[in-house]
Amino acid sequence: MESEEHFLEEGFKKSEIEAGQEIFSGNKPEKTGEKTAQERPEEIEQKIKKLKQGIGRAVDEKKLTPEPLEDAQQRIGKVKAYQDKYLPDYLCDRKKGIIGEAITYFWTRGLKFEIEGRENLPEKGPFLVVCNHFGLEGDALAKTFKDYDLHLVVAKEVWWNSNPVIRWVLKKLKTIPIEESLANISEEDKEASLKRQGKEGKRAFRKIIDREKQGGTAMNAEFVRQAVAALSRGDTVGIFPEGLWLNPELPKIREKQEMKQGYRGIELVAGQYKKLTGEELSIIPTAFVEDRTTGKKKLVIKDPVRLSENDSRLNDTDWCMAHVAGMLPESQRGYYKETAIER
8 A cells, every 4th residue: 555645745736735634634724814614514525535536546647657768778787787797608699509409419319208288388488497307307308498598407516527528518508507415315315325326426426425514505506697697588497406316227327216305496596587587487397207117208398387376385396396296107206295286
């Protein structure tokens, strides 16, 4: 509700202000040398009506007043400055280029899968794609969203820092690194997961475990800034909140098909995006469903959601992951078995 003082600032004339004071006090201000005449009830009622009409016009005018041009220009300048500051050189060009496109083609050409819900995709970005992480999800998202300037989020220690050649490839693919965490599991489970990893996995897990033993946490301010900067120019970002594979299955190196609790971070990206652009970020829950007995695969795409729609007791990341779980078979929902939100 607007205050009385605000309406007065909106341009009421002095005579109108005095009229309002007369009505609310029940008396006219005295004037030296003049007699004060008692007003009839109908006259007071008429003045009340007139004042209400004036307030109504002021409210309507304020509602219809567009954002000042300079404010819109300031917003554009603010977004551009944010992009210039936080987009690394390899992300300044949103397109992958010939090399990146070739890598994507040879990487994904052998993957065959059905797509369900393609009609739910917006015509263009920005939006955040949230997916489960059992094995081939990155491949499926890269192939499905190849025309959307998609930036897949990749593990920093496991992939980005593994060797210079892999980092070069990941830059050509326009990925964004994120610092991993194992904070959702116990120390015993961390050590057990380390033993199930390959050589590079053991190196990365040991570094993460030692960091967390010393009280360190995953510091991902840089990831949030890069993701928001990319989103603010209309790109899309694909993220896997479950994080690292804890139970890779052999002979094919894939994660056990059972959802783990997602690490929070969706709130940070969406919140910073809204703070920067003034708009709410669209989030698209997706689920990669694979029958490892028959080999049948399917990517399911749900209608876009926004965090403001979360009226549950779940935090925003768990709420998004519950949407993902709802598209998976019950046997694969794991941590989200009881909270899954079905289509």
